[in-house]
Amino acid sequence: MSLDQVTRTGGERLLRGERNWWFLGAGGIARLGSRHLTADGALLPETERWLDEKGLFAASPVRSYSLTVLTSTHCNLGCGYCFQNTAQDPAGGGRPPRIARSRLTSKTITSVLDFTRRQMAAADLERLRILLFGGEPLLNPRGCLELLERAADIGQTSAWMISNATLLTPRLARQLTELGLDSVQVTFDGDRPDHDRIRTGRADGGGTFDTIIGNIVGASEAAPVRWTLRVNVSQENIHGIDSLIDRLAAALDPARCTLYFARVGDVGIGYANDLRTGELSAAFVRWQRRALGLGFTVTRPGARRPCTTCGHSGGRYGAVVSADGTLSSCWETAGKSDWEVGTVADGYVSGTKADDRWIACEDLYRYDEGARAIAEFRDTVDTALLDHLDETGRL
Known part of the structure; x- marks a missing residue:
């Protein structure tokens, strides 16, 4: 689908499948036939009215405030592509320089929750969903647990965590789920040999694959956690992804896991992905x-x-707070002093400075290809997935 075939500016997509067209709107997905479109592949007015009546153009209202908190800006791994690195390891190893170290304290938690209460009131929201983030959040387990426990007083209804899982124990998994944690995102960098070469311990340079798998298994036995398994794809690991999928299926419970595949991007720190x-x-x-x-x-x-x-x-519907209480617009700039947009004590700054520093998801990523090539890739993959889900009765 060419970019000019989207008939509205609200983010709708129109994809041509093998047997039909797919309309993807804020309110859901619809299967369309050629009779619903013009000869050049645009929605007919009556089709647009029908989709509108079905609510497919209407986004669901925001119901929860989304709060991301870095409980620790330090990480125990040394992945060369991390957007929190400031450069590559000059020695060529697994210790790239990173953002400054900071650790969430009880005093900062008080400020974070006071700030969040004000933001929720301004947005007229009574529910709160927290993301435990880092660095590696479990380098500060006490901060994770205290934040979740105290957030219950201002409306926390759920929480999730992005973690490398190397420090996740069954006991900690139970404690976190008792305080509202329902899911954890963990990254794999290809099958075991590639992963253990790329995703190494910062202290000893050792592999982490078996530790991560073992900890996911143990946590799954101890607590009702769901898992999102992000599979990074680069020239370093592409040939092992097929075997990784089989290995994960053999070791874990697929019914509790969501897989998604992501091309590693260049954030300007000297790590390039040639794919x-x-x-x-x-x-x-x-x-x-x-x-x-x-x-x-x-x-x-x-x-x-x-x-x-x-x-x-x-921060109308969500905020990113570093461990020292500084505010960033996005995960990708958290902990970076030149991208701060305020503090939890004073709120968001305004004016040109704030506008220049307001970064959204993947704004900092660089690719050799233009926006059209990237959009066509996404459309091709998404169309094939919708076709397959439909053919197999999963849609």
């Missing part, structure tokens, strides 16, 4: 179908929608 979208679409389609066949969930495509956290200026 181009033209080489990747067939592989992404194959991996998604293999994952579904093994019982994993694969994230469904959707309309282009602004991120709740960074897609609205001034």
